[in-house]
Structures are given as C-alpha cells and as structure tokens.
Amino acid sequence: MTVLLEFKEGIRSFYGKYEIYLLPVVKFLLAFLSFILINRKIGYMERLDSLPLLLILALVCSILPVGAMLLAAGMLLTLHCYALSMPAGVIMLVLFVVMYLLYFRFAPGNAYYALLAPIAYVLGIPYVLPAANGLLQQPVSVIPTICGVVTYYFLDGITANEASLGVTGEEGELLSKFQGIIKQFIGNREMYLTIGVFIVTVLVVYVIRRMSIDYAWTVAIIAGMLLQYVAFFAGYLQIGMSSMTMRLTAGCGISVVVLLVLQFFFFNLDYTRTERVQFEDDEYYYYVKAVPKRYVSVRAKSLKKISDNGRSQRAAKEAVTREELMEDMEIDMDDEE
Amino acid sequence: MIDQERVREMTKLAAYEQREGKKYKKAVCYYRGDFAARHLLKGFFCGTAAYGIFLTLWGVCHIEELMANIDSMDLIAFGTAVLVRYLCFLGAYLIAVDVYANVFYASGRKSMKRHYRRLKRLGRLYEEQESRTAPTRR
Numbered sequence: 433m434t435v436l437l438e439f440k441e442g443i444r445s446f447y448g449k450y451e452i453y454l455l456p457v458v459k460f461l462l463a464f465l466s467f468i469l470i471n472r473k474i475g476y477m478e479r480l481d482s483l484p485l486l487l488i489l490a491l492v493c494s495i496l497p498v499g500a501m502l503l504a505a506g507m508l509l510t511l512h513c514y515a516l517s518m519p520a521g522v523i524m525l526v527l528f529v530v531m532y533l534l535y536f537r538f539a540p541g542n543a544y545y546a547l548l549a550p551i552a553y554v555l556g557i558p559y560v561l562p563a564a565n566g567l568l569q570q571p572v573s574v575i576p577t578i579c580g581v582v583t584y585y586f587l588d589g590i591t592a593n594e595a596s597l598g599v600t601g602e603e604g605e606l607l608s609k610f611q612g613i614i615k616q617f618i619g620n621r622e623m624y625l626t627i628g629v630f631i632v633t634v635l636v637v638y639v640i641r642r643m644s645i646d647y648a649w650t651v652a653i654i655a656g657m658l659l660q661y662v663a664f665f666a667g668y669l670q671i672g673m674s675s676m677t678m679r680l681t682a683g684c685g686i687s688v689v690v691l692l693v694l695q696f697f698f699f700n701l702d703y704t705r706t707e708r709v710q711f712e713d714d715e716y717y718y719y720v721k722a723v724p725k726r727y728v729s730v731r732a733k734s735l736k737k738i739s740d741n742g743r744s745q746r747a748a749k750e751a752v753t754r755e756e757l758m759e760d761m762e763i764d765m766d767d768e769e
Numbered sequence: 770m771i772d773q774e775r776v777r778e779m780t781k782l783a784a785y786e787q788r789e790g791k792k793y794k795k796a797v798c799y800y801r802g803d804f805a806a807r808h809l810l811k812g813f814f815c816g817t818a819a820y821g822i823f824l825t826l827w828g829v830c831h832i833e834e835l836m837a838n839i840d841s842m843d844l845i846a847f848g849t850a851v852l853v854r855y856l857c858f859l860g861a862y863l864i865a866v867d868v869y870a871n872v873f874y875a876s877g878r879k880s881m882k883r884h885y886r887r888l889k890r891l892g893r894l895y896e897e898q899e900s901r902t903a904p905t906r907r
Contacts, residue, residue: 523826530822533815534862538808538869541792572869607832614830 437728440697460494463501466547469554470508474587476594477515480508499536502543509583513590517597519609520590523617527586531579542573549580550587556679559664559687562630563656564694566637567649574634578627585623589616625667633660644721646703653691657684700726775894778887785884793877805870812866816859824851 447454467486475481489508493501506528514521536543545561552558558581565573590597593616597609617623633656640652661684668676701723709720796804828835835842 526822526826530819533819537811537815538866607829610829611832614826618830 433726434728436696437700437726440700441728443697456494459498459501460490462544462547463493463504464490465551466501466505467508469551470505470512473554474509474512474516474591476512476598480511497540498543499540502536502546505547509587513587516590516594517609519606519613520597523610523613524586524590527583531582535575535579539572539575542569542576545573545576546580546583549577550584553581553584556683557687557690558626559657559660559684560690562633562660563637563653563687563691566634566656567641567652567691567694568698571634571638574631577630581626581630582623585620585626586617589613589620621671622668622673625664625671629660629663629667632663646706646723649695649699650692653688653695657688657691660684702726772894772898775891775898778891778894782884782887782891785880785887789880790884793880796874796877797881799874801871801874804874805867808866808870809863812863813859816862817855819862820855820858 464486467490471481471486489504493504510521510524510528513524531546545565549558549561552561561577561580562574565571565577590613593612597613599605636659637652637656640655641648643651645651661680664680665677668674668680702725703723705724707722707724709718709722711718711720799807
C-alpha cells in the first residue's frame with residue numbers, strides 16, 4: 433500500500449510540475465484516439481482516412497479548448513456519414529445542432545464526456561461513465577455522457593445498415609432513406625434502456641457518495657455497478673438481447689476495477705483513524721466527523737558519490753590556495769620585518 | 770526583499786483569474802434575476818429551434834400519412850396537439866435552464882467573494898510593507 437501511495441504522490445507531484453505540458457499531451461491523445469476510432473468505425477470518406485491529417489487535427493485540438501475537439505469530432509462524423517449517404521450526414525448534423533442548442537451552448541465544460549462515451553463503448557466499459565459522473569461531478573454531467581451514448585447508437589445504426597444506405601438510387605429513395613434512419617434511431621430500445629439506467633445510476637452513486645458513512649465511495653461504486661448490472665441484465669432479456677449478458681458481465685467487472693483506481697486517486701481515506709468530535713457555540717451544537725486522507729510523502733532520493741575523485745581535486749585546489757596564502761603571508765611578514 | 774506571503778497570495782489570485790475567474794466573470798457582472806432572464810431568453814430561442822427540428826424530423830418520418838390524410842384531418846386539433854407538446858417541452862427545458870443558471874450564479878458569487886477577500890488581504894500586506902519601509906517622523 434505504501435508503494436502505491438508513493439506512486440500516487442509521485443504522479444501528483446509530476447503533474448503539478450509539468451502540468452503546462454501534460455495537459456496538451458493528454459488532450460492530443462484523447463483527440464487522436466477519438467479520431468482514429470471514428471475512422472475505424474465509419475471511415476467512409478477516404479480523403480479523411482489519412483494519418484497525417486488526423487495528427488494535425490489532434491495537434492490543433494491539443495491547444496484549443498475541449499469544445500474544439502468535440503467540434504472536430506462532430507465534423508469528421510458528419511463528413512463520413514455524408515460520404516456514405518446524404519441523409520445520414522444531414523441527420524448526423526441535425527443531431528449535433530440539437531445537442532449544441534440544448535446543452536453545450538450553456539455548459540460546454542464537461543464536453544469531453546461526450547467524446548469518452550463512444551470510446552468507452554468501443555473498449556466495452558461504458559458502465560464506468562455514469563458511475564464516474566456520480567463520483568467526480570454533479571449529476572448534471574450525465575447529459576454530455578448521454579449525448580455521447582446517443583451519437584454512438586446513431587453510428588451503430590448507420591454501420592448496421594451501411595449496405596442499404598450506400599446504394600445510390602432515385603429521389604424517392606432519398607426520402608425512404610431519411611425515414612429509415614430516423615425510424616431506426618427513434619426505435620432503438622437499447623438506447624433508451626441505456627439512457628434510463630445511466631440517469632438512475634448517476635443519481636444513486638451521487639447520493640450515496642455524499643452520505644456521511646464509512647467507505648461511502650466504495651459503497652457507491654458497488655451499488656452503482658450492481659444497479660447497472662441488474663437493470664441491464666433485465667433490460668436485455670426484456671428486449672431480446674440476451675447475447676449481450678456475457679459482455680455486460682465482463683464490462684461491469686472491468687468497470688469496477690477502473691472505478692476503484694479512480695477512487696484511489698481521488699478519494700483515498702483512512703477510515704481506521706476517523707475522529708468524532710463534538711463542540712458548541714452560541715447558536716449550534718456541532719457533531720464533526722473527520723476522516724484523514726491517506727498520505728505518504730515521496731522519499732527524497734539522495735545521491736551519494738562513492739569515488740573520491742572530486743574530493744581529492746577539491747583538496748588539491750585547497751592546497752594551492754593555501755600555498756598562495758602562505759606566499760601572501762610571507763610577503764606580509766617581509767613587510768612587517 | 771521578496772515578501773513570500775504576498776507572492777503566495779498573488780499566485781493564488783492569478784491562478785483564480787486564469788481558471789475559475791474567467792468562467793464566472795460574465796455571470797457576476799449581472800444581478801441574479803438578469804442573469805437567469807438572459808439564460809431563459811436564450812433557452813427560449815434554442816428550445817424553440819430544437820423543437821422545430823424535432824417536428825421537422827417527425828414530419829419527414831410521417832410525410833406519407835400526412836399527405837394522404839391532409840384533407841380529412843382536423844387541423845385545429847392537430848395544431849393544438851403540436852402546441853401543447855411544444856409548451857410542455859419548452860416548460861421543462863426552461864425550468865432546467867433556470868435551475869442551471871441559478872446554481873451557476875450562486876457558485877460564481879461564492880467564488881468571487883473568496884477572490885475579493887484574497888484581494889483585500891493582499892492590499893493589507895502592501896499597506897503593512899509600506900508602513901514598515903516608510904521613514905519614521907520625529
């Protein structure tokens with residue numbers, strides 16, 4: 433445990449020292465990962481499928497606010513969808529406009545959750561996000577996560593029907609394509625299930641982690657993940673997607689580990705040293721519970737030089753100066769004589 | 770000589786102005802009511818535009834039914850249904866915007882108060898230094 437705590441403090445001090453460089457690097461990696469995943473999942477426009485272009489785009493995003501990253505990802509998605517089929521591109525654009533109008537215009541702060549949601553889906557651990565929202569942020573931060581979920585399911589529908597959407601036909605088919613995409617998107621029951629479960633999970637995790645109970649974060653993580661597991665399990669059986677249960681089990685397991693790592697970094701308390709004190713002033717009586725944070729200071733590494741080269745050089749230097757001094761002294765002595 | 774405490778205060782002030790300060794600066798120059806009203810006005814236009822988009826998408830989805838039944842349709846009942854849904858949607862959305870604006874404003878005010886306290890402390894430190902360095906009158 434001490435080693436882990438030292439490692440954590442090391443990371444913290446390293447981040448504190450090099451924050452100015454680390455933040456753009458993290459943004460660059462997030463942007464690059466997002467763009468690569470977009471190209472892999474729906475790389476319909478060949479012109480955009482080039483590594484130098486993505487690198488330049490990610491580099492630009494690394495120095496701009498997170499909103500710019502979201503805008504770049506949205507543009508990439510829209511262009512790819514447009515390359516497959518005009519209706520898909522238009523609806524993708526409309527979706528982003530609605531998200532912007534309803535949420536990102538007012539609160540652009542947590543925009544990165546909208547990017548993280550599709551990435552988490554690709555990694556198979558989307559269950560981390562609502563619990564992380566509840567642990568680290570206010571419940572309202574679930575909205576960008578939901579935006580990410582909606583985008584992911586829309587793209588999922590597009591890739592599932594790419595064969596029929598990619599066929600160019602007459603004008604009448606354009607309307608039927610529009611209708612097909614919208615109806616499939618609106619009728620996606622898995623998406624509604626996910627949104628509902630995510631909202632409830634965020635609220636449950638948020639309420640529990642703010643409770644004045646021992647191991648509140650651990651309890652909140654376990655409760656949130658259990659809730660998600662049970663709700664998704666029942667939901668998948670209900671909508672006839674029982675094949676998803678294996679993925680759900682594995683995803684929930686990995687998510688718990690990820691969340692415990694988050695807890696270690698953001699809320700690591702030592703409940704064995706909890707102190708309860710009571711005192712009063714003129715107006716109130718106070719019952720205070722103080723839980724100390726686990727903290728270990730990083731060992732300062734000191735280098736010891738075993739060889740005596742430097743010492744002998746210094747000694748030689750000192751000897752010379754002494755000789756000079758003696759010469760000076762002689763002169764002085766002569767003067768005195 | 771560098772006054773360490775003053776440097777610490779000034780660093781905190783600069784860090785605040787660069788991060789949180791930027792976020793809340795626009796909010797605290799309004800009264801609470803004005804800030805919420807400004808957000809609500811924006812929310813009204815954004816919500817109306819979003820509802821228009823939803824309605825258009827719904828229309829595209831059901832255009833064939835609409836075209837087939839347009840003659841026999843009760844247009845007043847249809848319009849009323851659209852209007853009622855619009856009002857419900859807008860009402861719910863504006864309540865959410867209002868809550869968000871008030872919470873944002875309250876946290877902005879709180880953090881700005883903390884900032885002003887720090888500024889005062891910095892002013893006191895300057896005064897103390899001036900009184901120390903000023904020549905004593907006899």
